[in-house]
Amino acid sequence: MDETEFIFGVDLDGVVGDFYGAMREIAAEWLDKPVDQLTEDVSYGLEEWGINEFGGYDRLHRFAVSQRALFRNMKPLKDASAILRKLSLCGIRIRIITQRLVLKYSHKTTITQTVEWLDSYDIPYWDLCFMKDKGAVGAHVYIDDAPKNIELLRANRCKCIVFSNSTNRGIHGPRAENWLDVENLVLRAKEEWRTGAPGLFEGDV
Numbered sequence: 001m002d003e004t005e006f007i008f009g010v011d012l013d014g015v016v017g018d019f020y021g022a023m024r025e026i027a028a029e030w031l032d033k034p035v036d037q038l039t040e041d042v043s044y045g046l047e048e049w050g051i052n053e054f055g056g057y058d059r060l061h062r063f064a065v066s067q068r069a070l071f072r073n074m075k076p077l078k079d080a081s082a083i084l085r086k087l088s089l090c091g092i093r094i095r096i097i098t099q100r101l102v103l104k105y106s107h108k109t110t111i112t113q114t115v116e117w118l119d120s121y122d123i124p125y126w127d128l129c130f131m132k133d134k135g136a137v138g139a140h141v142y143i144d145d146a147p148k149n150i151e152l153l154r155a156n157r158c159k160c161i162v163f164s165n166s167t168n169r170g171i172h173g174p175r176a177e178n179w180l181d182v183e184n185l186v187l188r189a190k191e192e193w194r195t196g197a198p199g200l201f202e203g204d205v
Contacts, residue, residue, distance in 0.1 A: 005093050006190045009139030011149070012098045012114070015077070015163045016084070016123065022074035026064045027051065044147060044167045066106055071113035079179035081121045087186055088124040095127040097134045097142070099149070134158075141189040141201075143182060147171055159201040161185050174200055 013019035020042060027049050028035035038049045045057050054060075064070040088094055096118070100110050111130070118125060129137045134149060135156040144150050145163040150171055153160040161182065162168055162175040176182040185200065192199055 005091065006193055007093045007095050007139040008087060008186055009095050009097045009134060009137070009142040010084070010125075011134075011142070011144040011146070011163075012096060013100070014145040014165060014167070015143055016080045017071075017074045017117070018077050019074060020165065022070055023060075023064060024049075026068050026070065027060055029068075030054070030060055030063055041166045061102070062106070065110060065113070069113055071100065071110060072117050074117070076121050076123070077179065080182075081123050083179045083183045084123055084125075087183065090187070090190075092186065092190060093127075094123075094125040095129065095137065095139050096125045097129045097131055097137060097139070099130070099132050099134070099146075101130045140193050141186060143176065143186075159189065161189075 010016060020040070023046065024038050024040065025035060027046070028038055031038075031049065031051070031054060042048050046060070047057075051057060051060050061070075084094055098114070100114060101107050115128070118128075127137075131137055133152070134142060134144070135153050135158045139158070141159045141161065142153055143161040143163055144153065145165055145168055147168050150160050150162055150168065162171050162173060163182070164175050164177050174185055176185055188200055191197075192201075
């Protein structure tokens with residue numbers, strides 16, 4: 001891993017983009033239900049919306065990407081784009097690391113939507129990695145919301161901030177409730193990297 005600059009490994013869905021908000025709107029259409037009948041308090045896999053009897057998560061996800069351009073049309077979470085621009089101007093290398101290539105025969109669509117979305121919201125990044133094993137590409141600190149990703153990163157001695165939502169309750173911090181928290185935690189992590197001082201992630205590595 002490059003030790004000449006601080007690398008921030010950034011997940012997209014549920015961290016930068018409002019994945020669950022966008023999926024809720026699409027699922028309501030797909031299920032032919034009013035959106036207010038679909039709870040916002042979901043777990044990973046969205047079983048609370050009753051999607052399993054209609055084909056399950058994989059089928060809903062394929063519909064969302066291929067028919068509703070999910071990765072092009074979702075909105076960013078509040079402050080995400082602006083704070084990523086600020087962090088980039090602080091000399092932090094933004095490395096986008098996302099596990100989006102999960103649908104067979106739709107990789108071109110997924111990659112195209114992703115790049116167009118990043119550009120349309122002026123989200124800065126030096127690297128764009130489509131990876132399941134996020135720790136393999138290297139970053140000094142990561143942010144993710146998916147419990148399995150967080151647990152795997154930490155098992156591999158990677159420093160990971162939890163971006164809080166209903167899918168990851170019970171996972172210990174450091175946690176960010178919003179992007180103002182992300183900014184503070186990443187700047188603190190960068191300072192600890194620069195000085196070699198322990199602190200923020202002392203229990204994880």
